[in-house]
Amino acid sequence: MSFPWANEYKPSTAFTRYLDEKLPLPRFVYNAVGAGYPVPRNLNYFWNFGVLAGVALMVQIISGIILAMHFAAESTVAFASVEHIMRDVNAGWFIRYAHMNGASMFFIVVYTHIFRGLFYGSYKPPREMVWHLGLVIFLLMMATAFMGYVLPWGQMSFWGAKVITGLFGAIPLVGEPIQTWLLGGFAPDNAALNRFFSLHYLLPFVILGVIVLHIWALHIPGSSNPTGVEVKAEQDTVPFHPYYTAKDGVGVAAFFIVFATLVFFAPNFLGEPDNYIPANPMSTPANIVPEWYFWPFYAILRAFTVDFLFIPAKLLGVLAMFAAILLLFFLPWLDTSAVRSGHYRPLFRKFFWFGLIPCIVVLGYCGGSHATDGIVLISQIAAAYYFAHFLIILPIIARVETPKPLPNSITEAVLASNAGASLQPAE
Amino acid sequence: MASLTEDSATAGEEQGGVRRRDFINVAAASFAGVGAVSVALPLINQMNPSADVLAEASTEVDVSAIAPGQAIKTIFRKQPLFVRHLTPEEIAAAEKVSTSELRDPQTLEDRTKPGHKQWLITMGVCTHLGCVPLGAAAGEIKGEFGGYFCPCHGSSYDTAGRIRKGPAPKNLMVPDYSFTSDTVVKVG
Numbered sequence: 001m002s003f004p005w006a007n008e009y010k011p012s013t014a015f016t017r018y019l020d021e022k023l024p025l026p027r028f029v030y031n032a033v034g035a036g037y038p039v040p041r042n043l044n045y046f047w048n049f050g051v052l053a054g055v056a057l058m059v060q061i062i063s064g065i066i067l068a069m070h071f072a073a074e075s076t077v078a079f080a081s082v083e084h085i086m087r088d089v090n091a092g093w094f095i096r097y098a099h100m101n102g103a104s105m106f107f108i109v110v111y112t113h114i115f116r117g118l119f120y121g122s123y124k125p126p127r128e129m130v131w132h133l134g135l136v137i138f139l140l141m142m143a144t145a146f147m148g149y150v151l152p153w154g155q156m157s158f159w160g161a162k163v164i165t166g167l168f169g170a171i172p173l174v175g176e177p178i179q180t181w182l183l184g185g186f187a188p189d190n191a192a193l194n195r196f197f198s199l200h201y202l203l204p205f206v207i208l209g210v211i212v213l214h215i216w217a218l219h220i221p222g223s224s225n226p227t228g229v230e231v232k233a234e235q236d237t238v239p240f241h242p243y244y245t246a247k248d249g250v251g252v253a254a255f256f257i258v259f260a261t262l263v264f265f266a267p268n269f270l271g272e273p274d275n276y277i278p279a280n281p282m283s284t285p286a287n288i289v290p291e292w293y294f295w296p297f298y299a300i301l302r303a304f305t306v307d308f309l310f311i312p313a314k315l316l317g318v319l320a321m322f323a324a325i326l327l328l329f330f331l332p333w334l335d336t337s338a339v340r341s342g343h344y345r346p347l348f349r350k351f352f353w354f355g356l357i358p359c360i361v362v363l364g365y366c367g368g369s370h371a372t373d374g375i376v377l378i379s380q381i382a383a384a385y386y387f388a389h390f391l392i393i394l395p396i397i398a399r400v401e402t403p404k405p406l407p408n409s410i411t412e413a414v415l416a417s418n419a420g421a422s423l424q425p426a427e
Numbered sequence: 428m429a430s431l432t433e434d435s436a437t438a439g440e441e442q443g444g445v446r447r448r449d450f451i452n453v454a455a456a457s458f459a460g461v462g463a464v465s466v467a468l469p470l471i472n473q474m475n476p477s478a479d480v481l482a483e484a485s486t487e488v489d490v491s492a493i494a495p496g497q498a499i500k501t502i503f504r505k506q507p508l509f510v511r512h513l514t515p516e517e518i519a520a521a522e523k524v525s526t527s528e529l530r531d532p533q534t535l536e537d538r539t540k541p542g543h544k545q546w547l548i549t550m551g552v553c554t555h556l557g558c559v560p561l562g563a564a565a566g567e568i569k570g571e572f573g574g575y576f577c578p579c580h581g582s583s584y585d586t587a588g589r590i591r592k593g594p595a596p597k598n599l600m601v602p603d604y605s606f607t608s609d610t611v612v613k614v615g
Contacts, residue, residue: 159558166557185480186504187557195474282500282507282551284558288579302580305594312596314555371580 001221003190007233031353032215038237039244040077040135040225042414045303047223047244048251049113053250054211056106059259063099063205071151075190078153079278092199097267098259103145105259107293112136118331119352121228121340126221128332133214134330137207142294146202147196149275150188151293156272159288160195161188170315183399187281214220228340229406236410261264276277287370295367296360297321302371303379305357327390327401337398347401348391359385485615486608489561490546498563500551503602503614508613509563509575513586518544520573521587531598535587538601548612549599551589553577558582562597575599 003247008032020027030036070089072081085092114134117123123131146164150157165188169179184191222231238244262269269293274285292299302316321397342349361381366379407413449566480486486503488510493499513521518535526532551559556578561577562584570576570583572591577584582593589598591592604614 050593162557169557180476181474182476185476186484187506189505191477191480281505282502283560284579286578288556288558302594307596313594315594 002031002036002219003038003231003234005237006038007239009034028053029089032219033240033245035239037219037240038109038231038234039240040231040236040410041224041238041243042225043244043247044225044226045247045251046112046116047224048118048248051248051249051311052109052255053106053113055255056102056109057207057211059102059205060099060106060132061208063095063102063203064204066095067099068197073151073194075153075193075279078151094263100271101259101262101267103148103289103294104262105140105208105255109179109255110141111293114138114266115357118356119342120224120226121335121337121342122224123331124329124340125332127218127224129216129217129392131332132329133217134211135325137210137214137427139325140203142205142212144200144207145291145293147200147203148192150196151200151274153193153279155277155283155285156275156288157281158188158281159285160290161192163288165192167318167321170318172314172315172321174398188279202242224340226341226343226411227407227410228344229408230412232409267304289368292309292368293400295365296363297324297367298381299363299367300324302367302376303383305376320387324383324386327387331390331394333371335394335398337401337403339403344404344406345397345401345405347397348394351389353399355385355393356389359389363383387388443466474502485613488612488614489614491610495545497565500563503550507559507563508602508612508614509547509549509551509588509599511549511563511588513545513547517586519572521585521589522588524585529588530596531588533589533598538589538598540604542605543606547586547588547614548614551575553579553582553595553599554590554597554599554611555580555582555593555595578583 007026009020009024011020012382014027019025027036056098058224063213070081070085072078082096083103085096087093094251117134146160150161161183165182168182169175171178180186182192184195225231271290272289274287277285300323301317301321303322304313307313308316319323337345337346338350342352360381362378362384364377366382369375406415431557443536455488457487471568480505484504486501486508488499488501488508490510493510493512495512495514498501498504498509501508501510501545507516521535526534535544535547538549551563556576558579560577560582562569566574570592572583574584574586574588574591576582577595579591580594583591585591587598590599591597603611609612
């Protein structure tokens, strides 16, 4: 569906007219990301990150397919085959560094995309399905990234696989059979490496499929915007192409500048040096840490050190870690405020910038550090705040807050800010 | 034919609303369902350890060269196995502890074989998240209870391999094993 004033696709040549009758793919693209999709005229640069996430996924798929041509998923040679890519394959170092750092770029972009949604209330009706599909993509991304990290079969790969599959061992009764089943053995070995490779190759295409659903669900109500006020009339929107293809182009260029800087000047900055040591089941690295994008969740996992009733601490940690993400599925019903955008919510905004964001930064820092008593205590406080923010603070804010007056329409908001801007120099 | 199906359909409805067509639908769906499940089972079971992995599931260890106070690290099911020859002091230290103060109450007798109390054979896998604890090789720190110490999250095990401090929920696992002679142990 779209707004009634959306441009209609008009094939201009005999060939496109023929194609439009037999397989209207150009029409589909035109309506999805072309001039046929009307978008609010006031989107800021935070609305670039959906497209950027798509770009990052394509970078990962292309570089990944090439890497798979040179990689051997067999535990005795996997590490050596990665070194072979780095040293012998033509431009292999470039493709591998692009894939490694591409994963980090993907997470940077997706986290920004998620925080955009959190601040501007994009998860609220009528877009809750968009939010839920986005969370599914996020979970699939985490699984894909984890399995990809295991493939080079370095020390962090091996011990990461051991710790993460060990989480399933915390499930009462069926935990250990599940762990053995997942690994195809009693510890990570050739069977695990092979199946992780198979799934690591598969899941990006599943992600691609869910992205199609994500965009489909988005196009039913249409894109949200920084005011959170819904589109009311034609003057509130502009066609996606050329206006937002151009604006997204600026973002894509910035994305590739940051990406290239990482790949060419600091390719191992975000990685762990221990992963350049071949996997050794007999020796544990001094500090097992996941990649940076899992640090906040790892901190929550390690924050539970005491048994509660009959539930062992280890299981509590695992449950809390998964709950930290599953909780977000309930967000549309936890935050009941009728106002979407954080711009018009003074109290929400304070807790967002001075509560949630610092809390996640602290959790990230703790997750990447060695687990001393002090770090564990800080993680416990931050983890408690994380859950309290969503389960207690947001519902209370929604009730007690007096939002600022909303503009009557997107156009009114845009004109008001333009008028304000032109008045400023006169003063 | 049309009148025949109509007749049978009406006849069915008179018997409490169940038509013959309903029976065929249920039977067809059940048949396909059983077929799908029977194909799914091998597809799921292929993920379990294969025959060659299971074939390596038992191992023999010659313990004759391990002096009291020493320990060795060997491999059992691709995981570290600790074989430790306890000194009389270590045995005494383990026996002195009352089981009521333990997180996972077990005595040294529970964790060793009769007549071989000096041989503590455990997995070298921390029960918290699977790291290899320190304390088996010479010069490694043994933690404050003189047994093993896991460097990952600070779990300390005593001289009977029992969890005493830190996040691990259980004692170091004792695998199935037996002494085939005085100096040879068959594990698994």
